[in-house]
Amino acid sequence: MLLADIVLIVHFLYVLFVVGSLPVIWVGAWLKMMFVTNPWFRYLHLAAILFVVAESLFGVACPLTVWENSLRQIERDSSFIQRWLHFIIFYNVPEAILAVVYCLFAGLVAMTFKWVPPRRIRVD
Numbered sequence: 001m002l003l004a005d006i007v008l009i010v011h012f013l014y015v016l017f018v019v020g021s022l023p024v025i026w027v028g029a030w031l032k033m034m035f036v037t038n039p040w041f042r043y044l045h046l047a048a049i050l051f052v053v054a055e056s057l058f059g060v061a062c063p064l065t066v067w068e069n070s071l072r073q074i075e076r077d078s079s080f081i082q083r084w085l086h087f088i089i090f091y092n093v094p095e096a097i098l099a100v101v102y103c104l105f106a107g108l109v110a111m112t113f114k115w116v117p118p119r120r121i122r123v124d
Contacts, residue, residue, distance in 0.1 A: 001072075007068040008082060008086075009081065011085075011089065022108065024036065025112055037119040037121075038118065039119070041118075046109055046113070049102070053103055
């Protein structure tokens with residue numbers, strides 16, 4: 001159960017990165033914080049949501065979910081971590097709706113590249 005919980009925590013952190021980075025970028029740009037224009041951060045964020053969109057559009061289950069589920073088959077008991085993180089991460093809605101939400105969110109992330117463009121920080 002410990003290994004399954006670790007996989008679930010990694011999954012939660014991935015979701016947190018994808019969802020949480022967008023408001024961090026907007027607020028950081030408003031506060032003139034330079035790290036929000038870091039190209040590595042920005043392109044990694046875009047790639048992360050595009051990976052989710054591709055999984056959804058092609059009907060592929062998330063590898064972290066599959067891995068966690070296979071680990072959980074060994075143990076029948078659910079943990080505190082599992083109950084709360086599943087409550088936060090997983091929703092009981094049709095896949096088509098999730099695909100639309102993921103695509104809209106990816107579009108918002110892409111539009112943010114125009115509003116808050118990535119820039120290299122020059123060190124002279």
